[in-house]
Amino acid sequence: MRLRRRGLASINSEIRDGIMPAADTIARVAKDPDARPHTPSNYRITALIIACALFMEQMDSTVLATALPTMARDFGVPATSMSSALTSYLLALAIFIPASGRLADRFGSRTIFRAAILIFVGGSMLCGQATSLPFMMGARFLQGLGGAMMIPIGRLVLLRSVAKEDMVQAMSWLIMPALIGPILGPPVGGAIVTYLDWRWIFYLNVPIGLLGVVLVTRFIGEVREDKPARFDVPGFILSGVSLGCLLFGFEMTSRTGELSRAVMLIAVGLVAGVAYIRHAKRRSDPILDLSLMRIPTFRLSVIGGSLTRITQGAQPFLLPMMLQLGFGMTAAASGAITIAGAIGSLAMKSLAPRVLRRFGFRNSLIVGGLCASSGYAVAGLFRPDWPVPAIFGVLMLSGFFMSFQFSAYNTIAYDEIPSSRMSSATSFYATFQQLMLSLGICVGAASLHVGMLGTGATRPALTDFTLAFLVVTAVSASATIWNRRFAKDAGAELSGHKA
Template sequence: MVRLRRRGLASINSEIRDGIVPAASGVTVTPEAPVSAAPKARDYRIVAMIIACALFMEQMDATVLATALPTMARDFGVPAPSLSSALTAYLLALAIFIPASGRIADRFGAKSVFRLAIVIFVAGSALCGQATNLPFLILARFLQGMGGAMMIPIGRLVLLRSVAKQDMVSATSWLIMPALIGPIIGPPIGGFIVTYLDWRWIFYLNIPIGVLGLVLVTLFIDEVRGEKPARTDITGFLLSGVSLGCLLFGFEMTSRSGELVNALMLIAIGLASGALYIRHARRREAPILDLSLMKVPSFRLSVIGGSLTRITQGAQPFLLPLMLQLGFGMSAAVSGTITIAGAIGSLAMKSLAPRLLRRFGFRDSLIVGGLAATAGYAICGFFRPSWPTPLIFLTLMASGFCMSFQFTAYNTIAYDEIPPERMSAATSFYATFQQLMLSLGVCTGALALHVGMLAGDRAAPRLGDFTVAFLIVTAISASATIWNRRFDKDAGAELSGRR
């Protein structure tokens, strides 16, 4: 039997039943007071799937839009590169509002805010579909980003506060699916819509999904809120927003020709604002991004290891379709059918993850799974037109399986030692770094590809350039092994059921 030295995510269940500690809803439970039963075995699947569908809507929207940018630029009568401002407007909204999302959920209730996030995202989608010019689209995308920023961390917070600890691994394996599948199936769906329908349907498709999500959230998810919401941190909100926004914009601009100086200026402003925020956070009792969470071992290691791994995950959906289309000469439709192999591998992982973690534990699983996922994505860089298509498909399936398993483990073990009263702060912090690293992954892949083209004095990338880019981003995720080895041997034993 593993000796548990710390109280983790939901290990206080028995104490709640005995009336020793407050329930997650923030209402103190006495021995005489009725206590709601723990979630039923089927309940966590319902909760996880409802949240996963909302996140899938948000994740897929971003990747589908990229396919439609040339057509949208033609309709608006502007150069295609100008449409990048619509993408960065969304990133700016994420950078500003993700850190504040947990605090808003604590004050007004996670269920209420999650529903509001869906409403805002759907409203932004409808306005994007009605856009007649670029400024209108930019404002609508910013509104969309506000909703998306709250859906990401609050969805995870609802799950953490609604699911029993023994079901957390299975529930998390459902929750991470949107982040992995959305970027993979987005491009072929976007290509189909642009080719056979109208680009505005990219946004209109979110409306029925959002309405269904509102109904399901209302019926199946309970209201949870923090017991003592922290005071508003306006200074921290502004500093973190400027820092994260400038860093995201700066990273995105590094891959554009002629924008390196502006990109470096933005990154410098972001780093300076970040330094000021760190100084501010150390002096404040409850900062908007609580850096003291990094003192919790399992959370710190998951943030660092997961951030390094997400750089590769962010780069792969960007590099692979480009390589198949530019290097292999495939159409967007054909390359989309091949890249969907990663999504199939992710789905196969869902049922196996709990058993693997129970058998091998979190530390060993993260080490082996991380190296396997890195090797699989590195092999992608060596794909050539002479390779049999089934072999490419199987490689992508295996890579998707391993990477999905990796994120299931990271997203679960991160909250093992986080007490309930700090859960909203932890989800905001984790989601902020998750979004930053995925965006950085795209920028890293694009920058590596751009450098290869400049070195060869080429206007278009060759297969060798893609090989180098894949090796660079996978070397970054391979370095996560250093941090995975630092997990305690028995870390997350209660979560996985391992003894």
């Protein structure tokens, strides 16, 4: 029992943005950990194949953020409008992640994983051919469709093929490339934009993806459920319409002359959301189970984590743009600075278990949340005369504390979830995870737009970036209200802390 608990805690502690494990598999492992097939001798190969797909997805997103100002110039649109290219990708993740596990159970994990890589590669090729912002948005959405299936099902494959005694080692092999991607992404993206062409950002995914398809075909086994769960088609449609309209409605509020369309989309999203809530109450297996919010630790983790992710979603959009448009830096110089947050995140991973064991989830979340928010608020005060080491240090500390928050939220969320509901809980949490990251981009872009309206400028000034950073960090700081509501002994069994 001790080994089983440790294995689940290890899995949960490593859940990060974009790499949520497949829900149905965790539920099965929680019910009967011995039901997992015996570890094959090449489980490290399996983990590395999946890690390569994860590396491709993580690096792509961080590289793109560095290239946004240059892409905006080529498309002939304001730099703030490029938030749509990020939002469309995250929107696809939010819509399709809940469906990924059930598709794998019905058609086979290898089949869907391989198809997901091909879809991601196809979307990448279309992104490289984009000549306008709408074209790029559509291609990024296709990329997101592949990513929504690729990452959760990749984790599903690993959980199905690794025995519990090897799970910690397998997860280490899987997670490290995911942490390296955000570190390499900004400098690689900056170098590509400065010395080559931003389109090569997407073309790099083609050989990696094709190699992944060959390796998946050779080394990954086909596993499917004999009696897959019934797919909630009405719920999938209603939730997709609601999420899509709300996200793009909020994103359009940051554009000049689009307010009426934005209001219409938000209204449609709210109506579809209400319709989904009524549908979910009548169905025993809804695609997003809202009744989970009655569980205290899950509810607090969803709310506090959502507020925190708004800031995290806005930061990769605001920071490269501020360094390039406000400071006059090249994309390469900007990328060399923005890796600081990823380095801080990597440093946090080895310290998080000891911090939680010493101080517990409640106190750690309160202090860590305030430190992370303060760090990103200071980032809004950056000016060209700041020493680069000082900027780098602030961003590294901010990344450290923000990554700690996500690790803590993602672990304690499942503390009170019964094994029979683990599937629904992970789908629900993963969807909101991506939704709030998308909303963060919208909030950051809208804040920039408001600042520009106040001065009548067509290009954001440093004061506009300051306003945007303060707005998004105020949102994450408000999570302290919810962090204080955790019980003092919440998650004690996971952390080993004694209140």
